[in-house]
Each structure stands twice: as structure tokens, then as C-alpha cells.
Amino acid sequence: MVTVVMSVYNGTRYLTEQLDSLRLQTASPDRVLIADDCSTDGSFDLIGEYIEKHGLDNWTIYKNSSNFGWRMSFKRLLDLASIDDGIVFPCDQDDIWKPDKIAVMSSIIEKDPSIDVLCCAVEPFYENGGKKVTVYGAVDNSRPLDDLEAPVFDSKFMSVRRPGCSYAVKSDFIREIMPYWQDDFAHDGMLWRFSLLKGTLRLLNQPLIRFRRHDSNATEMRHIDKKSRVAEIGMCLRFSKALEEYCIDNPGDYRASSECIEHFETVLDARLHLLEGGLKLNNLGTILKYRKYHLSNRSLLGDLKALITSGDSK
Incomplete structure (x- = not known):
């Protein structure tokens, strides 16, 4: 079929x-x-x-x-x-x-x-x-x-x-x-x-x-504002949790994959804290340590720009 x-x-x-x-x-x-x-x-x-x-x-x-x-x-x-x-x-x-x-x-x-x-x-x-x-x-x-x-x-x-x-x-x-x-x-x-x-x-x-x-493709636009970036990070966290649940529920050796997922969630949590809590050195340190888990090299710059333009930088 x-x-x-x-x-x-x-x-x-x-x-x-x-x-x-x-x-x-x-x-x-x-x-x-x-x-x-x-x-x-x-x-x-x-x-x-x-x-x-x-x-x-x-x-x-x-x-x-x-x-x-x-x-x-x-x-x-x-x-x-x-x-x-x-x-x-x-x-x-x-x-x-x-x-x-x-x-x-x-x-x-x-x-x-x-x-x-x-x-x-x-x-x-x-x-x-x-x-x-x-x-x-x-x-x-x-x-x-x-x-x-x-x-x-x-x-x-x-x-x-x-x-x-x-x-x-x-x-x-x-x-x-x-x-x-x-x-x-x-x-x-x-x-x-x-x-x-x-x-x-x-x-x-x-x-x-x-x-x-063409000019009306339904591809996602990358918003720079803080609210949209927080929402996107939240969705990514939920997705990684779904992958974790699959690893637990199904037989197989997912140790290496689970480590990737864990590190990905660590950097997402740090990005979320950065956006919601202001500019903190420990968050930046975590983000830089696990920077290869970013979706792109522009993720951190985008977060910082969203934080600064929101007026919440501390």
C-alpha cells in the first residue's frame, strides 16, 4: 500500500x-x-x-x-x-x-x-x-x-x-x-x-x-524577539524529552545518543535562563562549553540580541 x-x-x-x-x-x-x-x-x-x-x-x-x-x-x-x-x-x-x-x-x-x-x-x-x-x-x-x-x-x-x-x-x-x-x-x-x-x-x-x-513558502521565520526565542527553546526541550522517553521505552543501546540529548538539554536550559534571568556569566560559560550542540553558530548572538533589545539585560 x-x-x-x-x-x-x-x-x-x-x-x-x-x-x-x-x-x-x-x-x-x-x-x-x-x-x-x-x-x-x-x-x-x-x-x-x-x-x-x-x-x-x-x-x-x-x-x-x-x-x-x-x-x-x-x-x-x-x-x-x-x-x-x-x-x-x-x-x-x-x-x-x-x-x-x-x-x-x-x-x-x-x-x-x-x-x-x-x-x-x-x-x-x-x-x-x-x-x-x-x-x-x-x-x-x-x-x-x-x-x-x-x-x-x-x-x-x-x-x-x-x-x-x-x-x-x-x-x-x-x-x-x-x-x-x-x-x-x-x-x-x-x-x-x-x-x-x-x-x-x-x-x-x-x-x-x-x-x-517563492514569496509565500510556509517555512519558519526566525524571530529575534525574546518571547519567540523562549517559546522555540521550550519546544526543543519538549522534543528532546520525547526522544528520551523513546530511549527508555524501547530496546536498544542508546547510551551515546542519550549523552547527546543530555548535553543538548543542558545548553537549552542555560539559554533559557539567560533569556529569562538576564546576562549571567555561569549561563554564558555553560553555553560556550556545549556550543557544538547549538542549532547554529548564530544562536548565542541571537539570544544576546533578543535579550538586549528587550531591555532585560542585567
Whole structure:
């Protein structure tokens, strides 16, 4: 069973191209589940008419009862899709899949039972003034296209290197991690970090998606104000606790991973105290000691700037 899940919100601008690329796959999905997150631009009707026009009896579109936001919407879709054994492909509303994406990725997973999550590379393209950004998951010219990389759980375990639309996921793995999934956790972060923890994540260097960058992508903006940074740190702490719970509940040798998680939480606590309590040397010392566990080298500078501009520096 191959299932594609797509969460849609005000996507009429690019939806038809994405729907065409799904319909014209060389290996058709067994079903496509689409959740419209209370769009106001006619996306729901567009998709319904597309399904009817092409006689896509195995495609389903429904409207969320309220605007859940893309994180919760994808969580609900993946939970629904995982009821049946098989492979699940998360799909964004504004990219273009290459015709053999499902065929290539399904074949790799079916041949290797050690894989829970497989991520292809992406081919970014820009239009309508889309801002040039660093795209994680673009082709690595130093590696063969068919090379499979097995990333290691290390100090950068929170850094997600491929977008969720590039994933193919075993449904039993989704069921396995669902008890640890909170509503505000992004699906790419959940699938990436838990499979990284298990050692069941693989990266394919072949670009199987044209990854559209434009002026309204739903990527997260990095806010500089103190309140938003405190909230982000709190979310990261909850996520690391979820990983800890998984290590406790499931058999396996997670000693090295648990040490990484512990150090990551130590630096997060120090950053939180710095932001909430003002500039303290002991907090700075801890942050510098465990600086390799920062999501980026700019984290400390961002915290200090947020602290100073808030007027709470002491």
C-alpha cells in the first residue's frame, strides 16, 4: 500500500502542477489523502473538481473542522495513513514531483528492511521573486546520485537536513513514534530525528522533486524577539524529552545518543535562563562549553540580541 498525504492551505497558485505530477507518476499511489486546512481561496473546490475530472476514485479530499495549521494537519494525515501497512509519502502543495519519485523510493525501501525513512535530494527552483536560500537536501556533487547515506546521531541531531516533502516512510514506524508526537511538532522533525535515533534513516542523493521557492513558502521565520526565542527553546526541550522517553521505552543501546540529548538539554536550559534571568556569566560559560550542540553558530548572538533589545539585560 502506497499512500500520499497532502495538507493544503490557500494553494490555488501552484496546486494544479503538483496534482499533475502526482497523477502522472510511473508507479501510481494506491491512495491519495488530501486535507484542506480551511482555505479561503477555493483550494478545496479546485481539488474536488480535479479529482472528478480525472476520475481519481482512490483520491480523497476533506476539509479540516478548523484551521489546525500545517503541523497538526500533517500529523493527523500521517496517523490516518499509518493504519494500513505500507509506505507513506508526505507531499507539499507547491512542488513538482519527478515522474519516477514513488517508483524509485518505494523500490529502495522494499528491498531494504532496515530503512524506516528514506529522503531523496531536491532540485530547488525560484520564481516570482523567491528569495535565494540555502536548501538542505540539494544534490551533493561529491557523491554518486544513487549513493545511500546513513547519518549518525550526533551533536547536530536537531538539524533536519531534508524537507518533509522528500520523505518516504514506513507506516509501522509512524505508528511506533505516534505516542511521542505532540501537536506542535513538525512532521519532518519527528520522522527525521526518531529514525536518526534508531539508525533507520537513509539519504538518497538523487533529486526526485523540483522544490519550489517563492514569496509565500510556509517555512519558519526566525524571530529575534525574546518571547519567540523562549517559546522555540521550550519546544526543543519538549522534543528532546520525547526522544528520551523513546530511549527508555524501547530496546536498544542508546547510551551515546542519550549523552547527546543530555548535553543538548543542558545548553537549552542555560539559554533559557539567560533569556529569562538576564546576562549571567555561569549561563554564558555553560553555553560556550556545549556550543557544538547549538542549532547554529548564530544562536548565542541571537539570544544576546533578543535579550538586549528587550531591555532585560542585567
